[in-house]
Amino acid sequence: MSKQDLFEKIFKEHLKVETFSKSVDSLYSMRSKSKIDFKPYYQRNYVWDDHKASYFIESILLGTEIPPLIFFNNNSGIEVIDGRQRYETILRFMNNEFSLTSKGLSILSQLKGFSWDKLIKKHPDIIDSFLDSKLRLIEFRLVNQPPLDPILQDQVKKEIFSRYNSGITPLKKAEIDNAIYNDDDLSNFFKSEYSEDEELMKMVFSNFFKQPKNQIDELPSAKIMSFTRRALVMHLYPINYFVRGTGRTNILSKLYEYYADENIENKAEILKEFKRKIIFLGEVRSFSENNNYSINRLALECFLWGYSVLDLEEITYDFANEVEQVSKFIHENIDYFTLVDYAFSHQVMSRYISTSEYFESRFNVSFNNYVTADESARKKFKEFSNESEEEIDLTLLETLRLSKPEPANNSIDDIVRTMTRRKFLLRPSYQRKEVINVNKASAIIESILLGIKLPPIFVYKRLDGVNEVIDGQQRLLTLLGFLGEDYLNEKDKLVKSKNHNFKLKKLRILKELNNSSFNDLSDEQKDKIYDFQIYVVEIDESQNPKFDPIDLFIRLNDKPYPIRENSFEMWNSWVDVEIIKSIKELKSSIDSWFYIKKIKRSKDRDRMENEELITSLCYIEYYSNSELPKTIDVYQKTSRMNSRISTKGRISTLLQSLSENEENKKHFFKSLKSVKSNIKKIKYVLIDRNVTKEEISDFLRTELNSVLNGGKVESGFRRRIQDFYFVWMMIDKVNFEMVKYHRIEMKKDISELLNFAKNIPQEFHEDGKGFSHFNKKLDEFHKRYQKADRKIKLNESEKLALIKKQNNQSSLSEAPIFLGDDIEVDHIKPISIGGNDSIENLGIAHKIENREKGVKE
Template sequence: MEKKSITSQLSQKEFESIFKNNMKISSYSMSIKTLFSDRMQKKIDYNPYYQRNYVWDRAKATFFIESILLGTDIPPLIFFNSGGKIEVIDGRQRFETMKKFKEGDLALNIKGLLELPQLKNNTFNKLDDDIQGIFEDVKIRIFEFEVINEPKLSEYLEDKIKKEIFRRYNSGITALNTSEIDNAVYDDDKITIEFKKILKENKGLTARITETFLGNKFKDKNIDFSKILQLLRKHFVLTSFPISHYARTNNRQNTLKLLYDVVQENKIVDSSLILDFFENVKLVLTLKDFFQKNELEGNKTLYECILWAICILKIEVVPQLKEFTEEEKKKLLNHYINNKETYNTDFYHYYKEIINRFTDTANIFKSIFSYDFKDYIRDENFNARVKSLKQSENQAKLKLDELSTLRVNKPDPSFIPVEELINDLQTKRYLVRPTYQRQERINEYKASAIIESIILGIYLPPIFIYKNKNGVKEIIDGQQRILSILGFLGKQYLNENNKLVFSKNNNYKLRGLKVIKEINGARYRDLDENEYQEKILDFKLQLIEIDSAINENFQPVDLFIRLNNKPYPIKENSFEMWNSFADKETIKLIREITQKYVSWFYIKSTDKKYFIDRMENAELITILSYINYNNKYRKDYKSVGYYNRKDKITGRIGDKKDVSSIIERLSVNALMKDNFIQCVNEIEIFINLLSKILGEKDLKEKLNSLFNVGKAKRSKIDFYLLYDLLQNIPIDKYKLVDLKDLDKDILLLSSILKNTEQNLINDDYKTNFLSVKEKLVSKYQTLVN
């Protein structure tokens, strides 16, 4: 054991030394034509094993290709050069999208063509030669890592270095949420500007809206208006959206945007209409006060329905409605007290729950005001109306001169020392937070990783700047990186209100460093001046500046969205992330087992037409192996937790961060790795045992029948329960398990979990479930004793 520990320490020192002293990082550009030439394709491996699968759908891929054609800058590809082979460490999705399009395997989808709808359904070969040339001539920026002045690396050490670079470029991504996207899209929208004006002038109203309709505690400092404004825009047009259609998640956001854009563009919206809308909001708040005085707390789903009903009443029945009578308020109070379960927030986003609560509110308001809300609940002609609202697609051929007017003229990157930039940020030359930017979101761990990269000399993604007509340089992309640097150095910047302010993480301590571990816990002032402080101040940041003087039609909001709207970031504590840093042998084994049995042993079927593999099936194998490992080597640790919900019990892995922690340690603890691999192999034995119990034919259908799901989605908890029952049965004893008996026992556990008899869910109910489960586990253990 001691020998293994010393070996691990030595390899860690060697690992740190290579990053500090032997890592060469080159920055260069290459045209798409050259990048995808036969020679380069023989050298480049864009799908090394630690990469996740290709997960972009056609709309996202199309959006990316459109960005290239428009001249929008894209993040660099990250390569690792190991001599004869080049691996794509970061940018696999972008690389493969360009490859698919270049080779004719991607037809452009209208949903991804925001500026060039004329290109709908075009493949690369269908484009005019001139436009093909524009695509092929686009220069793709590349950061290339290479280890120099070092004997050939061992496979283990090279693998560890590549994974660390991969994690460094992928763990910092914080995708825009829908409210942040909307905040950028509607930055100059007149209605939104009026909304903002009212909210900023009345913080009390802003606080009450936040707490009532979002269910969030209001924080006066650094108010994030994006979610509030998104909510208000939704309710401003929700009366035009029949609830039966709104309740469907498919295209809900797109339809809301369409309805709002129609109001914004085609309807005169004056201040009085907006003020009237806020009067409706205040009327809801008045009702809330009345309810609370009479011991009905209510929640966001209830008040959302009431606001919807009030807006309709003002349109259809009583335009001058200012307040409710005492009798009306009492009727509403009594109704909602008796029906408060309809507004439970546990499953508020489910179709049935949405329909039920809006219908319930419609019924009580109908009984008071004698107005039937049925047309606002269902409208069979709505789809046809939406189709007619959509602008007719421009089928005209895209001309080269039209494309040239849309393309961005951008210079090559410039390099500026950190010290120079932070000094400039305290002047009026820079605007760190233009109005379309999001709030500061980066946490101290991600910020620390940025500082560690700077000390190691690892290039950060470029910072994109728009020099507006006033000569002010707006930070389009890179705000989180800049604030991470400012916060660590304890420096101020000039905000949008012309005040010098600090980052929210001002003077933070370094946390979670993976390479320079000896400075974990240190602040900037604690670091050695020559070894660390000077390196940070001298580090060169790449800046790409787009000047309004030579880009008259350039929209910084469009670039902000294109650079930040990443719908498929790697999920933390998922197999996609574990795959990128875990021990190679372990990951390879898990993926092989997954592929071998995925035709029937899966959590997500691969048979679907538009299947996107987010590695959920490999994650299932990993978690079952983790449960097995805990059962053997951490006997007091409960892998799966069971929790009371509104009307049932749910079960899930208690702490997925713990799974990540276990998997991370496999790379440095040989004994632990051997034990975990053995547990993975035992999961394959369990899968084979199950196949024999099921009869080895029609396994997919038989497992669906065992889980009682039919064509519905399988649940992870079904797999956990099944493994609980069968884990100790040797494969040669499979005949001892009666399938009908097993089916009955799984059905019993599932029915208690789902509460099919609609019992009261409380701690006693959960205790009973756990008791039944343990009895059944004991039953199957006795089969082999």
């Protein structure tokens, strides 16, 4: 039986899946903790900060449902397959390793600053409720004595981990906002206008959003609404406060809520003025494009802000004569609205100050307090931003806790039938749009065919009998799409999933089913899908009158720091264990100085960026002599050069091939060896003076920062991964001996080349001149440190002539030498360190001494 067949057999016949609940008290007992490994090597690091951790603890205190923990029981111990962040957060809280933060508590704000011990002393009843809280568990257990060696068992665990993590599509900020403001009158007023006036929505998108290269089927309405809410209050937020970034999202939300409450009766007037500005700025954009004037979304956004300030200052203005004047100003000052590093505080301040100067000159009005708040405004704004929420009476906390029954087992056939009876609302207004792609959808169907349990579906049973899907929409849409069934949308119309009747793609285990639709499956496979049991948690409004489905929707879907595809956090979970181990070992041996991110404190989030850097460099080395497309994409962005991995997904494809092809695996280890060699070269380049063992790490860190920053030393300098790619492009082609002998001048050359890449002079900004000049400089660098080809070969008479020229003395030791001795011709200055392959650089020596000399001048 092949390894692949055995792997399939294990999933089909030897994995038992159980679902049950345990109290926090039971799960974290000494006996239970001793059996649980919550951080097996394939898990990523603990990455939640105290705010995210506090939000999670609050969810438990409120009795809100949380995603189940996924365990793997190998009969000798239990590993946490999915849920390490949740499991460890509870453990850290019970061990007094953090206190609840105000930013993390959205409802129980009066518990800020409380640790576990402080809660025990002040609110023992809350601790009792916490310990009694039930956590859902899904446990995979090996049964029937499977023929499982450690490597195969490792692959099974990784496969389960990957399935529970790669399918997650976390909510975006705009989607969270869509849910939060679902009942907001002003938001709904604008949303209604956008749905009726699609041209207005298109204009907002064209004016203020980065335009996609390809035509899109549907405008991002949630993002457009988020932008609208921000634009309505941006003039209330002093720019010097805004650029700090601290609590920006929270403050903008409070500003909007205040603005919406104050203007509850003025919705029509607000829309009218907003629409007038949008249409005017659309005319500015069109005029600029028709006259080849420079224009971009940042400039238009700043002018939207400027006209909003005029409204607040009650300055009358007429758009009739403004189009050409505004267009001309933006064109002549476009450098202030640069799209390069546009989110940096300096760039933000520059563009708003420039805009304010236009308005001050044009309308004779001061913008000082809108750009830089005065003392009274600062005091007022601070009071506003720190305004406390209404506190919950903690004695009533138990009444807020969710009354939730144990999940019911429902077959897919039952669920589909229920959904067609028009009592099942798959997409309530706060739900996001369908986002799952065919690859992820295919993985869900494969899991069902293998009998791998899916996370529960959460529905809210309203008093009118309608079941709202709070969580599980994407899974249900996948099932409906594959089965070819329609569903009822929020407008009470039967519609099809965007993946209607899709065919399975990129299956990892049941590969024979690739390109199969539901109708292509056997009757047995179809029945397996229809009969597959999904847990459904039904929350009844009649038993939970204070329940907020939107709050649960956000808590279940707002995944903090989800595992990104094509990242080391994900690769760590499924790549060959030997490869992962070797990458981690190399990272550990050099992480005192060679890193993209330095983990300084235990609270820093280590998202394995340094391991990802090493893996990316291995990928570059793997294809360094290949005919495949280039691995690094280099391009000019006006005043600086950028570099990136051309296609990150190709790294995942390569890593996947290593477990399937032994030759590929050997080649990858050679690449890892090349990476070590190149890092050693970089180390030699950095050391240009005597450094003690105690000083070496600090010295290398400082010098690498200086080189990456073009020879400058700045305290606030932040390393970027593209800096490493640039150095790699320079050093990779240079042999080690050349580095060793020319390290001093090479360090200077690398710094100068990087300085050019980061600060392209004005005369090279246009028409890709900077890119051409950079490549020319890079080529000159490689030629300067290029090893000459060994081409010259001497015949007997030429050797005799050279021996006579040396007065019959060895070129190395001056010992007597004659034609007929065991002799060798070699370069006086080795070509490996820059010597020429010429007659003038050749010498004849005894073979034994030539072989023993090594590389010497």
